[in-house]
Amino acid sequence: METTIRYLLLVAAAVLISFTSRPAAAADAAKGKSAFEKNGCWQCHGYSGQGGAAGKTLAPKPMPYEAFSVFVRNSKGPMPPYPKQILSDTDLADIHAYLVSIPAPKDYKSIPLLNQ
Amino acid sequence: MARKDRRRFLTGVLATGAATAVAPAIGQSESEEKPQRPSALPPTTQVAALETQTPGEMAESRIGGVPGSDFMVDVIKTLNIKYCPANCASSYRGIHESLIDYGGNKMPEFLTCMHEESAVAMGHGYFKIAGKPLLTLCHGTVGLQHATMAIYNAWCDRVPVIVIGGNDLDAAHRPPGVPTFHSAQDIGAMVRDYTKWDDTPVSLQHFAQSMVRAYKIAMTPPYGPVLISLDAGLQQEVIKQHGNEKLYIPKYVPTSPPQGDSGAVKEAARLLAAADNPVIVADKAARTPNGIKLLVQLAELLQARVIDQGSRVNFPKTHYLSTGATAVSSADVIIGLELSDFWNTVNSWTDNGENGVGENHSRIKPGTKLISISAAELLTKSNFQDFQRFQAVDISMAGDAEATLPALIEAVRAAIPNARKDAIAQRGQAARKAHAEQEARAKQAATLGWDASPISTARMVMETYNAVKGLDWSIVSQSGNVSGWQNRLWPLTEHHHWIGRSGGFGVGYGAPASVGAALANRDAGRISVNIQSDGDLMYAPGVLWTAAKHKIPQLAVMHNNRGYHQEVMHVQRMANFRNRKSNYGGDMGPVGTRIENPDIEYHKLAESMGWWAKGPIKDPAQLAPALREAVKVVQSGTPALLNIWTQPR
Numbered sequence: 001m002e003t004t005i006r007y008l009l010l011v012a013a014a015v016l017i018s019f020t021s022r023p024a025a026a027a028d029a030a031k032g033k034s035a036f037e038k039n040g041c042w043q044c045h046g047y048s049g050q051g052g053a054a055g056k057t058l059a060p061k062p063m064p065y066e067a068f069s070v071f072v073r074n075s076k077g078p079m080p081p082y083p084k085q086i087l088s089d090t091d092l093a094d095i096h097a098y099l100v101s102i103p104a105p106k107d108y109k110s111i112p113l114l115n116q
Numbered sequence: 117m118a119r120k121d122r123r124r125f126l127t128g129v130l131a132t133g134a135a136t137a138v139a140p141a142i143g144q145s146e147s148e149e150k151p152q153r154p155s156a157l158p159p160t161t162q163v164a165a166l167e168t169q170t171p172g173e174m175a176e177s178r179i180g181g182v183p184g185s186d187f188m189v190d191v192i193k194t195l196n197i198k199y200c201p202a203n204c205a206s207s208y209r210g211i212h213e214s215l216i217d218y219g220g221n222k223m224p225e226f227l228t229c230m231h232e233e234s235a236v237a238m239g240h241g242y243f244k245i246a247g248k249p250l251l252t253l254c255h256g257t258v259g260l261q262h263a264t265m266a267i268y269n270a271w272c273d274r275v276p277v278i279v280i281g282g283n284d285l286d287a288a289h290r291p292p293g294v295p296t297f298h299s300a301q302d303i304g305a306m307v308r309d310y311t312k313w314d315d316t317p318v319s320l321q322h323f324a325q326s327m328v329r330a331y332k333i334a335m336t337p338p339y340g341p342v343l344i345s346l347d348a349g350l351q352q353e354v355i356k357q358h359g360n361e362k363l364y365i366p367k368y369v370p371t372s373p374p375q376g377d378s379g380a381v382k383e384a385a386r387l388l389a390a391a392d393n394p395v396i397v398a399d400k401a402a403r404t405p406n407g408i409k410l411l412v413q414l415a416e417l418l419q420a421r422v423i424d425q426g427s428r429v430n431f432p433k434t435h436y437l438s439t440g441a442t443a444v445s446s447a448d449v450i451i452g453l454e455l456s457d458f459w460n461t462v463n464s465w466t467d468n469g470e471n472g473v474g475e476n477h478s479r480i481k482p483g484t485k486l487i488s489i490s491a492a493e494l495l496t497k498s499n500f501q502d503f504q505r506f507q508a509v510d511i512s513m514a515g516d517a518e519a520t521l522p523a524l525i526e527a528v529r530a531a532i533p534n535a536r537k538d539a540i541a542q543r544g545q546a547a548r549k550a551h552a553e554q555e556a557r558a559k560q561a562a563t564l565g566w567d568a569s570p571i572s573t574a575r576m577v578m579e580t581y582n583a584v585k586g587l588d589w590s591i592v593s594q595s596g597n598v599s600g601w602q603n604r605l606w607p608l609t610e611h612h613h614w615i616g617r618s619g620g621f622g623v624g625y626g627a628p629a630s631v632g633a634a635l636a637n638r639d640a641g642r643i644s645v646n647i648q649s650d651g652d653l654m655y656a657p658g659v660l661w662t663a664a665k666h667k668i669p670q671l672a673v674m675h676n677n678r679g680y681h682q683e684v685m686h687v688q689r690m691a692n693f694r695n696r697k698s699n700y701g702g703d704m705g706p707v708g709t710r711i712e713n714p715d716i717e718y719h720k721l722a723e724s725m726g727w728w729a730k731g732p733i734k735d736p737a738q739l740a741p742a743l744r745e746a747v748k749v750v751q752s753g754t755p756a757l758l759n760i761w762t763q764p765r
Contacts, residue, residue, distance in 0.1 A: 040698070043684045043705055043764050050564030050572060052599035052765035054685065057564060080468055080692040105563035113578045114559045114605075116585060 032098030035091040044079070049099050055079065059102035068096050181354030184320045185214035188351065191324045191365050193223055195331050197251045197278070199242070199635065200224035201235040201662070203262075205255035207282030207298060210351025212253065224251055227635075227666050230658025232259045234628035236266035236341075238659070239277040241592060241632030244428075244615035245640070247404060249276040249334055250632070256283030256303040256345060264307060265622040270341045271310035272456070272502045273427065273619025274400055274492065276334035277341040279307075284348035285316075303345045309499040312340035318347070320355060321363055328366045336371040337403065337516040338491040376489050376513030376520040384451065384487045384511050385527030389536070391449035391485075393543070394420040395439075397461055398430035401453035401517040405611040408432065410521040411453075417528055419544035426595075427456060427616045432609040436544070436551040444479050451487040452509075453517035456619075458488060459505035472693040489524075491516040502620065558604040570761040571736045573598035573675065574605070577647065579736070580673050581606050583743035584643055587751075592633035592644040593626055594618050597682065598675055599765045602647065612642065624655030631663045634670040634755075643750060644670040648757070650711055650718065651680045657721060660755070664726025669750045672722070672757040673743075676732065677764045678712045679705055684764075722757040731759025 036042060036049075044055030051057030056079075062068060069092060075081045082092075108114040188211050204212060216226055229235040232254045239250035254263050260281045270277045284290035284299045304314035313333045317323035323346070330342040355363065376384075388394045396415055402408045411431050415422045421439040424430045430453075431438055444450055444462055452458050462480045469475035486509035493514035496503050513520065532540065562574035577598055591602055591614045608614050615633045618625040626649055634644035653660075653674075663670065687706040691698035701707040719731035728749040730742050739760065746756040 037704070040684070040688060040700075040705055043679075043681060043688070046565055046568075046572070046763045046765070047570065048565035048568050048572075048763075050568075050763075051561075052573065052763075053597070054599075054681065054765045057561070059564075076466070076468055078466060078468065080689045082692060083695055085695045086692060086697050105560075105566060108556070108559035108563050111563060111566065113575075113582050114562055116582065 027093035027097035029094070029097040029101040032091075032094035032096065032101075036095050036098050039082075039087055039091060039095070041095060049102055059099040060104045062096060062099040065093065065096045068092075179352070179354055181356075183210060183214060183218075183351070184323075184353045184355055185210040185351040186218045187320050187355055187363060188323055188327070188346075189214045189219040191327045192251065193219065194365050195328070195368060197224045197249065198246075198639075199227055200251045200253060201227040201229045201238040201632070202253040203229045203232050203235060203259060205253070205259050205282055205298075206295060207255050207259075207284055207348050208253045208280065208346060208351065209282075210348065211280070211282075211346065214351075227662060229628075229662050231628075231656040232263035233266045233624060234631075234656045234659040234662065236263045236270065236277055236279065237625050237628035238632030238635070238662075240266065240270045240273065240275050240618075240625070241615055241629030241634075242636045243275050243277070243339075243632075244629070245590065245592070245612050245633045245636035249278055249331070251278045251280065253280050253282065255298055256281035257298045257300050260303055260306055260343075265620075266625065266628070267307050267341050267343075268310045268500070269618045269620040269622045269625050271500075271620065273617065274338045274340060274454075275619065276339040278330060278334055278344075279311075279341060280344045280346050282348055282351070283316075283345050286347075286349050290348065304343050307341075307343055309497055310341070310502075311343050312495065314343035314345065316345040316347070317350065320350065320353075321361065323350065324363065324365050328368050331368055332371060337373040337519070338495050339403075340495065373516040373519040374491060374494060374514070375523065376515035378523065380511055380513045381520065381523050382527050382531075384489075384513070385524060385531040387449050387485050387487065387511070388418055388420070388451060388528055389531035389533070391418075391420075391447075392539075393447050394418050394449040394451070395443050395447035396420050396422045396451050396453065397425060397444070397455060398422060398453040398517070399425040399455045400427045400616075401521075402428045402430040402611065403516075403518050407518040407521070408609075408611060410518065410525065414521060414525050414528065416544075417525060417532070419540045419547065421547055421550075423461075425455065425461070426603060426614075427454075427619070429608050429611055429614050429616070432607075433603065434607045434609055436548040438551065439547070440554065442479075444484075445481070447480065447484055449485045449487065450480070451489070453521075454490050454492070455488065456492075456502075457504040458486070458507040458509065462486065462507065463505075467689065472690075485510045487511040487513075489513040489515055489517040489520050562601065562605060565763060567736060568763065569734050569736065570677070570763050571734065571739065572763050573765060574601045575736050576673060576675065576739065576760055576762055577601035578605060579739045579743055580645060580647070580671070582740070583747050584645055584671070587747075588642045589613070590633065590637045590642045590644050591615065591647070592630040592637065592670060593647045593649075594629065595647075597649055597765060598647055598762075612637070612640070623652050626652035628656065628659040630670060630672070631659050631668055634663070635666075635668045637670075638668055643747070646670050646672040648672045648674050650674060650676045650678065650716065653718065654711070654716065657725075660722050660727060660757075661725040663755045667753055669753050669755050671743075671746055671750045672727075672755065674718050674731070674757060674759045675762050676716075676718060676759055677762050678715060679710045679764065681709075681764045684709045717759065719757060719759040722755075722759075727755045727757050729757040729759065731757075732761050733758060734761040 049059035235252040281303045315326040317326045334342045415437045421443050422431045464477045465474050467474045488509045565572040590612045594617045630646035637644045684705045698706045703710040719729035722729040749756040
C-alpha cells in the first residue's frame with residue numbers, strides 16, 4: 001500500500017514537473033552516454049543500464065522521462081536522490097535519451113550459453 | 117633457574133630412568149566410525165625407546181632427550197589433520213622442526229604461506245569443501261594480529277579453524293629484542309571475542325588435553341575457530357615425567373550436535389503442517405551433504421518453497437521449490453534454519469530516509485508465525501555484533517538445524533492431516549510454474565549487455581560454466597560480486613558446488629579461501645573455479661605463490677571491474693545527501709574507491725608467481741577460447757588466471 005501511494009505521488013509530481021523541465025525530445029543520446037559514465041550511473045546500473053545486484057535495470061524500455069526525472073530527483077528507494085546541483089536537467093534528459101537508444105536484447109532462447 | 121640449568125635438570129630426570137614419556141601412535145585415525153579405544157594410546161617407537169634405552173644412547177642430541185614438540189606432533193597426528201598452512205615464525209620453531217623432520221611433513225603437511233590471514237582463510241575454504249579442519253601456526257603476536265580478520269570471518273561463518281600461536285612466556289629467559297617484542301602475556305586476548313575457546317598449556321600433558329579439547333570444541337556445532345597459545349620454552353624442552361603420570365594422548369570422540377527440544381519440534385511441525393503458505397529459509401543449515409537431502413525431504417513433504425540465503429549450498433537451485441528472498445512476503449509461517457540475520461530476512465532497511473537516516477520496513481504480513489532453529493543461540497558473545505538485530509519469533513530452538521531436521525520431518529509427517537494433502541500438492545504445482553518463470557526471467561536478464569565491453573558479469577559467468585560444465589566442478593569463491601549469476605544460472609545441487617560466503621565479509625578472504633577449497637577439491641579430483649574480485653586479491657596476493665608452490669590448481673576468472681564497487685555508492689550517497697558533487701579525481705568514481713590509473717595487470721602478477729595467465733580480456737568474443745585454453749592448463753595441475761575486464765556488477 002505504502003509503495004502504491006508513493007508511486008501515485010511520483011506520477012502526480014511527474015505531471016507537474018513535465019511542464020517545467022527540459023523536453024526529453026531535445027536530448028542527445030551520445031551526450032547521454034557520456035553523462036551516464038561521467039556521473040557514475042554505470043557503477044550500479046552497468047554501462048548498458050542492464051542493472052544487477054546494486055541497481056535496477058534501466059534499459060531497454062526505460063520508464064517515461066517524466067517519471068524517470070521525478071524518481072531520480074526524489075528517490076526514496078535504495079538509490080539516493082540526485083538534486084540538480086549534482087546532476088543537471090540537461091544531463092538527466094541526455095541520460096534518458098541514451099537509455100531510450102539502447103536496443104532490446106536477444107531472446108535468451110537464441111543464445112546457446114543460456115540454454116545449457 | 118637459568119634455562120640452561122633447567123634443561124640439564126630435565127635431562128637428569130630422563131637419565132635417572134624415571135617413567136618418562138609414553139603415548140601416541142602416529143597417524144592413527146580417531147574418526148567417529150571407529151570403535152571406542154582406550155584413552156591412553158600406546159607409545160611410538162621413539163618415545164618407547166626413552167624408557168628402554170640407556171642414558172648414553174638417549175643423550176646423543178645436544179638437548180639431551182626427545183623434544184617436547186615431538187610429543188606435540190604425536191598429539192596432532194591423532195587428530196588426522198591433513199595440512200598446516202602457515203607463515204614461518206621463530207616463536208613456533210620447535211614445533212615447526214618437529215612437524216617437518218620428526219613428523220615427516222605428513223598429516224599435517226606444512227604449506228608455505230605468505231600471510232597469516234591467508235593461512236587461516238585457506239583453512240576456512242578447505243573446511244567448506246572437505247568438512248575437516250586444518251591447523252595453522254603463527255607468531256603469537258604479530259602473526260596472530262595478521263590472522264585476526266580471517267579468524268573473525270571463520271567465527272561469523274561458524275567454521276572450525278585450529279590456530280596455534282607461538283609465544284615465549286618466560287621473560288627472564290626468552291631472547292631479548294625482537295622475540296620479546298613478539299611476546300605477550302595473553303595472546304588469546306586478541307581473538308577471545310571471536311573464538312570458541314583458547315588455552316595456554318604449561319606442560320606437555322596439558323598440551324595434549326588442550327589440543328584434543330580444542331579440536332573437539334571446534335568441531336561441535338556451532339563450529340568455530342579455537343586458539344592454543346604455545347609456549348616456545350615448552351616446545352623446546354625435552355620430554356619429562358609429568359608428576360606421577362606418564363604422558364598420554366586423550367582419545368578424540370566427536371560430540372553429538374545439539375538438537376532442538378522435542379516439544380518445540382512438535383509445535384513447529386503443527387504450525388508448518390497447518391500453514392497455507394509455509395516458507396523455509398536456510399542459511400548455514402546444511403553443514404554436510406546430508407543436510408541438503410534432509411532439507412529436500414522437509415520441503416517436499418510440505419511442498420514449501422525454500423529460500424537459500426547461501427552461506428552454504430543448502431538446497432538444490434534446480435529444484436522447483438527453490439525460490440528468491442521475496443517469497444517471505446506471502447508466507448503465513450516462516451521457518452529459519454541457522455539464519456545469520458533473521459531480522460533482515462523478515463524486514464528491510466533502506467539507506468535513504470529523512471536526514472540521511474535509514475528506514476525500516478517489514479517484508480512480511482502481520483501475524484506471520486516465525487520459527488527459528490539455530491545453534492548460534494548456544495554461543496553468543498558481547499563485543500562483536502555478528503548476532504545482528506534482535507528478532508522476536510514464535511518458536512525458538514537453540515539447536516543445530518541439520519541435527520534437528522530428522523525429528524522435524526517425522527513430526528511434520530505425523531502432523532499433516534489427510535484432509536490437507538490435496539491442498540499441499542496444489543501448492544507444489546504452483547511452485548513448479550513459479551520456478552520455471554523465475555528461471556526464464558533470470559536467463560532473459562542475463563541477455564542484457566551480453567555483447568558489451570567491458571564484459572558483462574552474466575556473460576563471464578556463463579562462458580565459464582560452458583568451459584567446465586562437463587567436469588566435476590566446484591565454485592571456490594564466495595560470490596565474486598557478480599550479481600549472483602552463478603547462483604541464478606549454474607545448476608548448484610551438491611554440497612561441494614559452492615563454498616558459500618565468508619561469514620564476516622572481511623575483504624581479502626576470497627583468494628586464500630579459494631586456494632584452501634581448491635586444495636580439498638584437488639584431493640577429490642575436482643576442478644575448482646574461482647570468480648576472483650580484483651580488490652580482494654590485492655590484500656594478500658602472495659597466496660597465488662602458495663597455490664603454485666604446492667601445486668593446487670584452480671581456474672581463476674578475474675572479475676576486474678577496477679574498483680571497490682561495494683564502497684562506491686556509500687561515498688556517492690553521502691555526497692548526494694549533502695548536495696555535493698562527488699570528487700572523482702580524474703578516475704571513474706569517487707576518490708579512494710577506484711583501482712585504476714594505473715591498471716593492475718593481474719595476469720602478470722599471477723605469472724610472476726608460477727601461474728599460467730592471460731589478459732586483459734575486454735572483448736567477450738575472446739573469452740571462450742581463452743577459457744578453453746585455461747581449463748586444459750588447470751587439468752594438467754597448474755593454476756590458471758584470466759584477467760577479464762568486466763562491468764561493475
